[in-house]
Amino acid sequence: MNERDSEIMAQSLSGYGYIEGMEMNEADLVILNTCSIRAKAEQKVLSLLGYLRKTKLKRPAMKICVAGCVAQQEGNRLLDRMPHIDLVIGTQNIYNIGPLLLRAETDGSRVVTELRDDYAIPKFLPALSPMAADRAESACAAPSIQFSKFVTIMQGCNNYCTYCVVPYTRGREISRNVDDIIEEVNILVKAGVKEITLLGQNVNSYGKANAVTADRRPYNFSDLLREVSSVEGLARLRFTTSNPKDLTDALMKSFRDVKNLCPQFHLPVQSGSDRILKSMNRKYTAAQYLEKVEKLREYMPGIALTTDIIVGFPGESDEDFQDTMNLLEEVRFHGSFSFKYSDRPGTQASKLAEKVDERVKMERLAVFQQRQDEISLLRNREYVGHGQSVMLEECSESGGKGRTGTNHIVHFSECRGHVAGDIVRMKIVHAGQHSLRGEIEKTDEV
Ligand code: SF4
Secondary structure, rough: HHHHHHHHHHHHOOOOOOOOOHHHHOOOEEEEEOOOOHHHHHHEEEEEEHHHHHHHHHHHEEEEEEHHHHHHHOOOHHHHHHHOOOOEOOOOOOOHHHOOOOOOOOOOOOOOOOOOOOOOOOOOOOOOHHHHHHHHHHHHOOOOHHEEEEOOOEEEOOOOOOOOOOOHOOOEEEOHHHHHHHHHHHHHHHOOOOEEEOOOOHHHOOOOOOOOOOOOOOHHHHHHHHHOOOOOOOOOEHHHOOHHHHOHHEEEEEEEHOOEEEOOOEEOOOOOHHHHHOOOOOOOHHHHHHHHOOOOHHHHOOEEEEEEEEEEOOOOOOOHHHHHHHHHHOOOOEEHHHHHHHOOEEEEOOOOOOOOOOHHHHHHHHHHHHHHHHHHHHHHHOOOOEEEEEEEEEEEEEEEEEEOOOEEEEEOOOOOOOOOOEEEEEEEEEOOOOEEEEEEOOOOOO
């Protein structure tokens, strides 16, 4: 989500004379697009802002802007602590960053963080860039990002999981107009993009909170998947992120019926304990989650499942943690993102007593991650000897890397005349814990 928001700000600012660059120390404007989902990410922002204070002393003309969830959450407090910041811009205001930077200079309005319940995602389309032409000229050197893009379909969340800041930092759930989404996908595909990932905090509740069609007919995420998938030239479609409670049968069937939908699903479970899931306000049980996993595997055998896990949520006992380990054994996720629980300001969970000791959290995290690593390796070995469709992301004389439909990274040593962006058939010859190794087989079948 933040990556796409950064692109939106960069594109908006190109109309104000700014060119996106990589060297922070030489920039006229530095934007920190922040995340506050975990305490560690927030601490990194504060430490970078401390560093930028010294840079600004040497180069006072440099402007510093803080965007995203930390900006939304901290607002004026951030400016009080860090007066060298020129603009603090909230999550619903990024589309307007150009005028807001100018206004900060003229009337000193340096904090813009209003969150509106009646917010509508503005019509904002990517500028058509000549990606296909770039590709032809630079052959192997074309960067992968040109062929794979994110498209925002919704913002905010109404679920109020007790540990999560998103409903407070991103506001109420709002779905984007379907015609705007299809237009954006069309523009990207015409420009050479082959893979689209639909983005939102809870994509499978798309269309629930507000009308998304001009004629206001009911329209849901499965409808959107079908419509996007039929954009001519789109080879691959993915989406993230989903809440299991909103995973409908229709959506699960999409994996069987929508041909270019990749066989990969990130479905955060967070815990295997019903007691903890209830305390997290997740609104499903471990058994319901497992039932959905079983159905998904019926509709799409071989689907690669990944998840998010929080260990050490307030009140989590040894038995609760064992329930999480049992769920891991049952599902055998291809991979997972696991974290120690940390209090986030303003959330319900931060007010819960029975905090788990830091050492216990670390031990549980290590146990979970070690077992997940073992399972990931075993899962990856299942691919060895089999063919996979792989989109090449990097190619050079010495080989490169690509990505399977199941979202596995595959390294290879020979491009065999292919260039980044090509989708090829590869035989997987080796599996590691976090990636595969393959050989390009043939070019006429993917
Ligand atoms: S569904 Fe996701 S974004 Fe929404 S509150 Fe829960 S964890 Fe946060």
